Amino acid sequence: MIKEVEEIIRKIKAKEIAGADDTAIASARALSILAKRSEAKTAKEFQKEVKNTANRLIDARPSSSSLRNCVSSIIREVEAAGNVKLVNLRNLVEASASRFVERINEAKNRVGEIGSKRIRDGDVILTHGFSTTVLAILKKVAEEGKSVHVFVTEARPELKGRETAQKISELGLPVTLIIDSAVRVFINEIDHVLIGAEAIAVNGAVISKIGAAVVAAIAHEARVRTLVAAGTYKLSPETVIGELVEIEEGDRRQILDSDVLAEMKKVDVRNPLYDVTPPQYIDAIITEKGIIPPQGAYLMLRQMMEG
Numbered sequence: 088m089i090k091e092v093e094e095i096i097r098k099i100k101a102k103e104i105a106g107a108d109d110t111a112i113a114s115a116r117a118l119s120i121l122a123k124r125s126e127a128k129t130a131k132e133f134q135k136e137v138k139n140t141a142n143r144l145i146d147a148r149p150s151s152s153s154l155r156n157c158v159s160s161i162i163r164e165v166e167a168a169g170n171v172k173l174v175n176l177r178n179l180v181e182a183s184a185s186r187f188v189e190r191i192n193e194a195k196n197r198v199g200e201i202g203s204k205r206i207r208d209g210d211v212i213l214t215h216g217f218s219t220t221v222l223a224i225l226k227k228v229a230e231e232g233k234s235v236h237v238f239v240t241e242a243r244p245e246l247k248g249r250e251t252a253q254k255i256s257e258l259g260l261p262v263t264l265i266i267d268s269a270v271r272v273f274i275n276e277i278d279h280v281l282i283g284a285e286a287i288a289v290n291g292a293v294i295s296k297i298g299a300a301v302v303a304a305i306a307h308e309a310r311v312r313t314l315v316a317a318g319t320y321k322l323s324p325e326t327v328i329g330e331l332v333e334i335e336e337g338d339r340r341q342i343l344d345s346d347v348l349a350e351m352k353k354v355d356v357r358n359p360l361y362d363v364t365p366p367q368y369i370d371a372i373i374t375e376k377g378i379i380p381p382q383g384a385y386l387m388l389r390q391m392m393e394g
Contacts, residue, residue: 089124092120095113095114098113099114107154108318109219112188118144119184121136121137121180127173133177134165141161150285153318155323156322157184165179194374194375195219195318198318198375202223202224202227206279209233210278211238213237214248215248215282218316221282222254222255229258237261238276241265241266242267242298243266243267245341249264252264279314282295283295283296284315286332287321287323289327291369291385292381312370313368314371315369315373319391322388324391334360334362335361336358338358339356339357374387
């Protein structure tokens with residue numbers, strides 16, 4: 088296997104490449120590198136190598152629908168190509184990977200434009216975790232000159248909220264960082280909860296950073312709207328046929344360091360990275376094709392699968 092491709096797979100698995108969009112883009116890059124540097128001598132041999140690499144990428148981050156959809160779209164093109172020359176197959180993989188990355192970037196820009204229209208001047212927003220799509224909306228809000236205040240949870244245990252808070256401050260928006268368990272304290276000051284997604288199921292349930300479901304439940308109780316910002320490439324086709332999105336678990340040392348774990352040998356430590364927010368806690372999903380209710384995920388998935 089090509090060293091640079093192996094390094095991308097390692098980084099995705101180790102969460103060094105963390106965001107949903109970043110993992111999909113990294114996967115596209117890995118397959119593009121493979122297309123350029125593969126030592127395969129025949130088209131059949133190259134096809135096998137591409138499929139093997141695609142499966143390894145999916146296994147590195149099984150919760151990510153954007154990654155899965157990215158590599159699956161490339162594999163479908165490879166399979167549909169039929170009996171073609173090796174050079175043509177290499178070019179096809181590179182072109183397909185480039186198109187998916189372009190789709191992500193275009194979708195993110197469009198979600199930013201659509202989402203910013205739902206944010207009013209003077210709004211107070213709460214976000215949880217790290218989402219480049221949420222940041223795209225807030226960037227557009229800042230460019231429009233709207234005065235908004237953003238509360239950001241730390242998003243433990245990875246503390247990605249700290250990075251989110253820093254990036255929001257760089258946009259020139261006032262931002263307040265809080266611990267996750269303080270959401271209920273501040274919820275009555277919030278106009279909208281705005282979160283990203285790792286995947287969206289056919290019933291409109293959203294898989295997102297661990298803790299998002301709790302935030303959405305608190306918002307629902309307080310009658311604060313929860314908006315999800317996600318491109319349609321995060322819809323999960325597998326859930327149409329009843330498959331569940333896998334919830335990955337992280338390293339226990341994110342919860343307790345090695346010395347403490349050694350002392351607490353009889354204590355089980357679990358570290359799920361994502362949770363599932365049920366559709367009844369979600370008011371709308373902001374996609375590049377428009378704003379839909381959670382129940383609209385089925386129609387969009389059906390259109391995608393028919394296409």
